[in-house]
Amino acid sequence: MVTLVVGCGAKETQTQETSNDVEKKSKIGVVVKALDSEHWLTVKKGAEDAAAETGVDVVVLAPDKESNVEQQFRIIEDLIQQKVDALAVAPCDSEGIVPFIEEANSNGIPVLTVDTNADANVVAFVGTNNTLGGKMAGERIVEIIGGEGKVALITGVPGQQTHRDRNAGFKEALKGTNIELVAEQPANSESALAMTVMENILQSNPDLKAVFCTNALMGLGAMEAIDAKGKLGDIKIIAFDTQTDVLNAIKDGKMDSVVAQSPYNMGYEAVKNAVKHINEEDVPKVVDTGTDLITEENVNEYLK
Structure with a gap:
């Protein structure tokens, strides 16, 4: 009987200790x-x-x-x-x-x-550092379109500081060039909405040279709209964030580049x-x- 009581007590103590360990996690x-x-x-x-x-x-x-x-x-x-x-x-x-x-x-x-x-x-x-990332994208566009022409900016949810910073860095890079920012519209970081936004921008600006999308999904949506117009390669697409389909698009020459984070x-x-x-x-x-x-x-x- 004593042995059984001691055994139960030890088990109970061990259970309590285990419980305490869980509580401390x-x-x-x-x-x-x-x-x-x-x-x-x-x-x-x-x-x-x-x-x-x-x-x-x-x-x-x-x-x-x-x-x-x-x-x-x-x-x-x-x-x-x-x-x-x-x-x-x-x-x-x-x-x-x-x-x-x-x-x-x-x-x-x-x-x-x-x-x-x-x-x-x-x-x-x-x-x-999203301002720096946006500036990298802007500098890339300046380089690949020769510092002149019309460009567009498709950005994320209004109110998100991330996208504000990317926008600011991008615009900073365009200063002192002959590049005209003809459109700046939000697409809420959504691919389908970015496709619609891009279609509207292209309708008003058929001579567009490049677009910067401040995330990857919007870049993919813009790419679909540009592809539908038969202008892949002619209109340079730069996006932000890496994912496999974006990287494959760069490899295949459909998208110019992407600013990668970790x-x-x-x-x-x-x-x-x-x-x-x-x-x-x-x-x-x-x-x-x-x-x-x-x-x-x-x-x-x-x-x-």
């Missing part, structure tokens, strides 16, 4: 803009790999599309109510997100911004730095995950 909520593209799925993979390495729980959530701002706000609100230990957020609306970051902070939940920054009290911004590192570094902050370690205010320009000359390096 930190939970990080990662909220991205959507999970409808290779870019965001790669961010998700990076976050999950970092969680596995650091021994924390991570949940990656997103609205059904980038323009569904209110849905993203509800997701963040729910995670605050769940009392997660940290949040990493890629804001669909850089200004609208601010009250939710403040609410998280008031509940003792630290927030990191990912991909897109916000003017709020955050632990760190993890992502690309979505995997965004997710990975966001979770790693959230864990550091939870553990009271120093975290840099900006974690630059880097940019590169992919053209026909180096595209095979990225298709491996």
Whole structure:
């Protein structure tokens, strides 16, 4: 009888210890803009790999599309109510997100911004220097069309700082040239909408020389519209973000180039730095995950 009691006591103690270990495991909520593209799925993979390495729980959530701002706000609100230990957020609306970051902070939940920054009290911004990336795209267009002619800009959801920065960098690169920016229209980071926008731009500007799309899906949509007009190759397409179909389009000569970021590192570094902050370690205010320009000359390096 004594042996049985001792045995049960040991098992109960072990169960309690295991339960305590589970309770001590930190939970990080990662909220991205959507999970409808290779870019965001790669961010998700990076976050999950970092969680596995650091021994924390991570949940990656997103609205059904980038323009569904209110849905993203509800997701963040729910995670605050769940009392997660940290949040990493890629804001669909850089200004609208601010009250939710403040609410998280008031509940003792630290927030990191990912991909897109916000003017709020955050632990760190993890992502690309988007102004520099936009400037790289602009400089590429200046080079390939000889510094003159008509160009267009198709941008993402209005209100997203990421796209504002890319737009600003792009326009900066065009200064001092004979290039005319004849159209600047949003397509909400959606391929189908970008196709329609591109069709309208081409109708008004049949002599267009180039277009810069501030994400990959919009680049693909613009490419379809240009292809339908039989002008692939004549109108140069530069996009932002890498995914396999974009890289293949560059290889096949359908798209000129793309500004590449590192979505995997965004997710990975966001979770790693959230864990550091939870553990009271120093975290840099900006974690630059880097940019590169992919053209026909180096595209095979990225298709491996």
